[in-house]
Amino acid sequence: MTYESIIGLEIHVQLKTKSKMFCGSKNDPDEREPNINICEVCSGQPGVLPVINREAVHKALLVGLALDCQIAEYSKFDRKNYFYPDLPKGYQISQYDQPICGKGWVEIDSPPRAGARRGGEKTRRTIRINRAHLEEDAGKLIHEGNTTLVDLNRAGVPLLEIVTEPDFRDPAEAKTFLHNLRNTVRYLGVSDADMEKGHLRCDANISLRNPGETELPGYKVEIKNLNSFKAVEAGLNYEIARQTELLAVGEKLINETRGWDDVQSMTVAQRSKEEAHDYRYFPEPDLPIMHFVREEIEKLRAELPELPAQKLERFQTEYGLPEKDAEVLVNERSLAEYFEEVMSELEEWLSSSPSPGVGRVGERSDESIHKLAKQAVNWITGDFQALLKVAGTDARDAKITPENLAELIKMIHKGEVSGAAGKKILTIMFERGGDPSNIARDEGLGQVSDEEAIVVAVDKVIAENPKVVADFLSGKKPALGFLVGKVMAEMKGQANPQMVNSVLSKKLG
Numbered sequence: 001m002t003y004e005s006i007i008g009l010e011i012h013v014q015l016k017t018k019s020k021m022f023c024g025s026k027n028d029p030d031e032r033e034p035n036i037n038i039c040e041v042c043s044g045q046p047g048v049l050p051v052i053n054r055e056a057v058h059k060a061l062l063v064g065l066a067l068d069c070q071i072a073e074y075s076k077f078d079r080k081n082y083f084y085p086d087l088p089k090g091y092q093i094s095q096y097d098q099p100i101c102g103k104g105w106v107e108i109d110s111p112p113r114a115g116a117r118r119g120g121e122k123t124r125r126t127i128r129i130n131r132a133h134l135e136e137d138a139g140k141l142i143h144e145g146n147t148t149l150v151d152l153n154r155a156g157v158p159l160l161e162i163v164t165e166p167d168f169r170d171p172a173e174a175k176t177f178l179h180n181l182r183n184t185v186r187y188l189g190v191s192d193a194d195m196e197k198g199h200l201r202c203d204a205n206i207s208l209r210n211p212g213e214t215e216l217p218g219y220k221v222e223i224k225n226l227n228s229f230k231a232v233e234a235g236l237n238y239e240i241a242r243q244t245e246l247l248a249v250g251e252k253l254i255n256e257t258r259g260w261d262d263v264q265s266m267t268v269a270q271r272s273k274e275e276a277h278d279y280r281y282f283p284e285p286d287l288p289i290m291h292f293v294r295e296e297i298e299k300l301r302a303e304l305p306e307l308p309a310q311k312l313e314r315f316q317t318e319y320g321l322p323e324k325d326a327e328v329l330v331n332e333r334s335l336a337e338y339f340e341e342v343m344s345e346l347e348e349w350l351s352s353s354p355s356p357g358v359g360r361v362g363e364r365s366d367e368s369i370h371k372l373a374k375q376a377v378n379w380i381t382g383d384f385q386a387l388l389k390v391a392g393t394d395a396r397d398a399k400i401t402p403e404n405l406a407e408l409i410k411m412i413h414k415g416e417v418s419g420a421a422g423k424k425i426l427t428i429m430f431e432r433g434g435d436p437s438n439i440a441r442d443e444g445l446g447q448v449s450d451e452e453a454i455v456v457a458v459d460k461v462i463a464e465n466p467k468v469v470a471d472f473l474s475g476k477k478p479a480l481g482f483l484v485g486k487v488m489a490e491m492k493g494q495a496n497p498q499m500v501n502s503v504l505s506k507k508l509g
Contacts, residue, residue: 007236009168035151063190376405383426
């Protein structure tokens, strides 16, 4: 029997702040020396007092606004009591009944369900946000042989926990949501959101019910240790199969927490799932209640940048890009911004260029813009991005400026260099920077589009190869390719191939 999946996510976003959530210790996720970034507060010494990090609150509010959450007028912190070796105070400062961000929602384009026909259309779905609240992170345990060591560098680092409603019906939807959320927090500049480094951590809750039922199932299984988008999807798919098998034989499922074993690609039982009362929440007595004024929140809303979903839609409408091309750009903010700077240069040129095939002076047709945008995205997401990956850098740090890449695209568009020569020029620009026209001149990579010069070379090749010409005229079409090659050789490979073909075709009737 096929059941319906009921899936919810709990996501912890590590906020990118200078100091920790309640003290002045440095917030540095890349620190490798243990217990360097700690103080009396985050190490839980008696008699110390926490102080709220204003920057963390600001960034939490930005995320809440981006998720269309209701921002609380009053919000407080609570103590969440539990014992664990890397939690020195014996409790975590979190938020319980008055979170900073309340209910919200986002839309996702849900991919076709498993088993749907290939190329099926995406479905627009609304995912409700239950809450987003601030809390501090715990430390980290390091296991070495039979010894366990405690590193408190991460203790007290600000986290924003985002809890969704159980609105996902397919693991692929959950993966899509996470991917979109990662892009959103990166665009907001609040987190690097690298799952492999623990900046973004996700727990997934899943249960199954019969198709057509509207009530939530009477149990919930939480999956932990999901440290990649792939693991989230794989863990949920595994649980669907496991729970389906158990329900098929009449077994009653219970609330439990299971860990994802990436090596064996399976979930493993860890413990029964805790409830809120198990943590004995009570208001944090050492921190004041936070009060947020509506006018200030609206000012903050005005700070929101263009978010990934908005940029994705605009790239498709303004530049005529296919969805997949737009997604590749939007998934990396630096690449999207680089593309826009390139397009700004190309559009300015387009508006003032009388070049054939580009448009009259002052003309700015959508067709011309879309054609140039497609060329730009092909270069950026193709050869340029490949060079970035090999170098381990991003577009912001590349030696190729957007102005110079735009100039290279213009040169190719005008026939001044060939596509093959353009690749060579791009590689040289990436290694040492520089103007593409100067590189083309210095390296002898320019392309001749002078029709008179090409006609001279064509006449010479026709005169020197009468038999090949006769073969072509008798219907042997491959002979034209031989003649094109001879003309290119005559012009040292610098002739515009399209013009060579055109001139030869005219000469040979």
